[in-house]
Amino acid sequence: MKRLTRRWIAEGFVSEKQGLSVEVVAETCFNQLIERKLIRAVEHNSSGRVKSCQVHDMVLEYLISKAAEEDFITVVGSHWSMPTHSNKVRRLSVHSSDSKRAQHVDSMNLSHVRSLTVFESLDKLHFKSLKTRMVQVLDLQGCRGFRESHVKVSDISEMVLLKYLCLRSTDIKYLPRNIHKLKYLETIDIRETGVQRLPATVGKLQRIKNILGGDKRARKTLKLPREFKGTTRTLRILSGVEIAEGSTTAASDLKYFTGLRKLAIYKIHQNEDIFRDLLSSIQYLTGYSLQTLKIDDESSDFHKTLDSMSSYPTDLSTLELSGMLLKLPLWIKELHRLVKLTLSATALRTDNLKVLSNLGSLFSLTFSISEEQDPALGAILQRNKSESGGEIFFPAGKFSKLKLLRIFVPLLPLLNFSSKAVPELERIELRFNRLEGLHGMENLERLNDVLLTVDGKRSEPTKSILDDLKEVSVSSKYTVIVNESHHD
Structure with a gap:
């Protein structure tokens, strides 16, 4: 959803209205399309917002046909492809770049293109007539073949009107040094790429709002140049960064x-x-x-200092703390506006749940970590289990607004939901190697879905528990889905 609304903003389809920011207006428009059933939500994130969506085939066919008639968009390389009604292509979406499609694109007059989206690969595309100075949106998410393609990294810095640049999950290694020429640029998305450092000139970008980098799963980060402070007035989102001294932006500069x-x-x-x-x-x-x-602290040494804050971040709506988090910050119980909370699984204990249970706005709660991230996790979880009496207990009348509970751990102890516990809970997602039990599911009056994912081959005790859960769910109002995830 964010990818879509950021593109709307870049192309000027939405603007500030009645004192609301352009981001809020864009999200409101998107939600209205969902409510009117013109867009169907496919996947929600852990905050309850739509993460991915779909348009019904019949509606999509009409929209693309109408858009082609009015020269709004040109689609190449999918079953929705259709001839253009004009020699002016304003928005081009290339879904396949085989030799035949590439020749088709090269035969077009691309001198008026404002928005360019490419799927799959760049290696056969030339864009011979493309006037780079006219492009406002460049979306190459997931494309491979930068090294072999005729589209060069240096071409990006010639797109002087560019507002939205998405290179996520491409094989790009660096950004152009003279990126400062893109004085209208608002979004840079280089997540899951080889880009590990921003050029020094990024500090001269006058309108930059969103810088998205790094790869959390691969533990890759984005280093910021010391000159980065030039973006202090406009920046709204800074994601995937590394905090260090020396030649990079210092922790003190963030303020x-x-x-x-x-x-x-x-x-x-x-x-x-x-x-x-x-x-x-x-x-x-x-x-x-x-x-x-969101803070990923592998050693957890920084997490140990969180209680030394002289004032607490009580206005946060989302907090994520990853690492060996054995003890919760004392101030976490003061976060009454918190909607989404993600913690290291090492904090999964009944005493910590009691602390969190009074967070009156909490919508989503996640405990997540893997043994691949830290080999000592298994021993810590085993100790947590013994300290909790072998079970994790959800007390009655608590977690008053929680709708999503996610726990991703190798060893999942017995989860016990007491009568009237978690009254609004709608979905449970559990991922584990070994499950020791789920009790009190019948007490969750609003529960709709239970998604259980087993990492590796099921042990006999785990298999028996899963079979019992599926059997009970047949006569219950909630659905239990069991998946197996096998690792090489």
């Missing part, structure tokens, strides 16, 4: 970005001065606009 709404840190260098400066910056930013904070 200048007072417009930040989301900060996602994937790596922190282990240094007491860095810890102190980062805590100070977080405190400062939460006094302005910061609503989403």
Whole structure:
């Protein structure tokens, strides 16, 4: 959904209205399309927002036909392809780049293209008549073949009107040094790429709002140049970054970005001065606009300093703390506006659940970590299990607004839901190697879906528990789905 609304904004389809930001207006328009059944939600994220969507085939056929008649969009390489009614192509979407399709594209007059979207591969495309200075949206998400293609990284810096640049999951290795020429650029999405450092000139971008980088699963990060402070006035989202000293942006510099709404840190260098400066910056930013904070601290040394804050980030709506989190920050119980909370599975204990159960706005709760991330996890989870008496207990009358519960751990102890526990819970997602039981499911009055994913081959005790759950669900109002995930 975010990808779509950011593109709307870049092309000027939505604008500020009645004091609402352009981002809020775009999201409102999207939600109205969902409510009117013109778009169908396929997948929701853990905050309850639509993550992916679909348009019914009949509606899509009409929309593409109408758009082609009015020269709004040109589609090449899918079963929706149709001839253009004009020699002016304004928005081009290339779904296949085989030799035949590539020749078709090269025969077009692309001098008026404002938006270019390519799927699959770039290696056969030339875009001979493309006037790069006219392009406002460049979306190459998932494309391969930058090295072999005729589309060069240097071409990007010639797109002087560019507002939206998405290179996510491509094989690009770097951004052009003179990226500062893109003075209208608002979004850079280089997640899951080989780009590990932004060029120094990125600090000269006058309108940049969103910088999305790094790869959390692969533990790759994005280093920021010292000159990055030039974007302090406009930046709203900064994701996937590494916090260090030296030639990169320091932790203390973050406090200048007072417009930040989301900060996602994937790596922190282990240094007491860095810890102190980062805590100070977080405190400062939460006094302005910061609503989403995500910190992946592999050693958890930074997490141990969280209680030393002189003021607490009580206005956060989303918090994610990854690492060996054995103890929750004392101030977490004060986050009464928190909607989404993701924690390391090492914090999965009944005593911690009691602390979290009074968060009156909490919609989504996730405990997640894998043994691949930390080999010592199994021992910690085993200790947690013994300290909790062998079960995780959800008390009655708590978690008053929680609708989504997700727990992804190798060893999942017995989960017990007491009468009137988690009264609004609609969906449970569990991923595990070994499951020791689920009790009290009949007490969850609003439960609709239970998704259970087994990592590897099921043990006999786990298989027996799963069979019992499926048998009980036949006569229940909720659905139990069991998947197996086999690793090589």
